[in-house]
Amino acid sequence: MAKKTSKKNRARDLDPDVLEWWTTSIIDMEPNRIKIRGHEIEKLIGAISFPQMVWLMATGELITGWREMLLESALVAAVDHGPQAPSVAAARMAVSCGVGINNAMASGVNMLGDIHGGAGQQAVELFRDISERLDGGVEPNQAVLDALENWRKKRGGFIPGYGHRFHKEQDPRSPRLLELVDKAVEEEAISGRFSAIARAVEDALAAEKGIKLPMNIDGATAVIFAEIGCSPILARGLFCLSRSVGILSHAYEQAEEGTRNKGPTPPSYGWNYEG
Ligand SMILES: CC(C)(COP(=O)(O)OP(=O)(O)OC[C@H]1O[C@@H](n2cnc3c(N)ncnc32)[C@H](O)[C@@H]1OP(=O)(O)O)[C@@H](O)C(=O)NCCC(=O)NCCS
Numbered sequence: 159m160a161k162k163t164s165k166k167n168r169a170r171d172l173d174p175d176v177l178e179w180w181t182t183s184i185i186d187m188e189p190n191r192i193k194i195r196g197h198e199i200e201k202l203i204g205a206i207s208f209p210q211m212v213w214l215m216a217t218g219e220l221i222t223g224w225r226e227m228l229l230e231s232a233l234v235a236a237v238d239h240g241p242q243a244p245s246v247a248a249a250r251m252a253v254s255c256g257v258g259i260n261n262a263m264a265s266g267v268n269m270l271g272d273i274h275g276g277a278g279q280q281a282v283e284l285f286r287d288i289s290e291r292l293d294g295g296v297e298p299n300q301a302v303l304d305a306l307e308n309w310r311k312k313r314g315g316f317i318p319g320y321g322h323r324f325h326k327e328q329d330p331r332s333p334r335l336l337e338l339v340d341k342a343v344e345e346e347a348i349s350g351r352f353s354a355i356a357r358a359v360e361d362a363l364a365a366e367k368g369i370k371l372p373m374n375i376d377g378a379t380a381v382i383f384a385e386i387g388c389s390p391i392l393a394r395g396l397f398c399l400s401r402s403v404g405i406l407s408h409a410y411e412q413a414e415e416g417t418r419n420k421g422p423t424p425p426s427y428g429w430n431y432e433g
Pocket residue numbers: 272273274275276277315316317318319320321322323324326367371374375376377
């Protein structure tokens with residue numbers, strides 16, 4: 159019996175130039191049917207967690223067990239850092255100006271860059287660079303020193319994933335995340351290579367500087383993202399996804415509070431005019 163030609167296939171026959179304008183492996187859809195990464199959506203609903211869905215969407219892989227737990231932990235850990243965080247303050251100020259909550263969220267997310275909230279991307283790059291040097295047979299301490307020197311030459315003095323404006327002794331999120339990473343290594347769910355690399359970088363910075371520059375949330379989540387096989391750019395995207403939860407909550411709280419046109423400082427504060 160001849161196969162019934164769906165509308166979509168008829169469109170493919172008729173108009174390949176138009177059909178191939180967007181090419182994706184993520185979603186397939188026709189009237190009354192949605193498939194995500196090959197799975198019918200109704201079979202995913204109620205069956206997989208939100209972190210699993212995020213990973214499935216982004217990579218095509220159904221993440222499970224310890225790796226799923228680590229992904230979820232990274233997403234939980236990075237949700238918020240209060241109105242002192244520029245991204246959160248921006249969202250709160252934006253919503254007080256009367257824009258929609260989506261616009262306020264976009265304002266907050268747009269503040270996440272190499273220095274605030276986006277350093278995870280760079281940290282994964284640095285950790286991968288060290289990993290490649292190890293693969294090339296360089297001795298571990300030397301691999302770290304060479305990679306740091308290379309980073310500084312090309313990208314400047316600040317090493318991504320270390321140091322904090324506020325938590326000078328210890329970012330409380332990092333040891334907990336690394337503890338979970340260690341458990342996953344014990345269970346042989348991940349290799350532990352990147353946590354060893356990140357700790358070696360922390361030690362090298364302490365030795366150089368004579369002060370502790372503790373691994374921050376971007377560094378610790380970068381360890382997880384590198385361990386579970388995330389590319390640098392995706393690491394930043396996942397961090398932004400997590401921080402969006404805090405940005406949403408703060409924008410919502412600020413909207414409910416109803417303050418109009420809230421600026422970065424109380425109105426009684428001035429600024430230093432140098433003109
Ligand atoms: C977050 C950050 C801006 C905080 O900077 P800060 O408040 O100036 O940090 P500190 O005052 O504790 O710095 C102490 C010293 O360590 C240096 N330092 C701080 N973080 C450093 C880093 N990541 N790499 C190298 N040196 C660093 C500072 O330059 C300063 O040196 P100095 O005494 O010679 O001037 C900074 O640590 C940074 O840019 N880190 C990298 C980016 C990053 O991971 N961002 C995510 C933050 S959650």
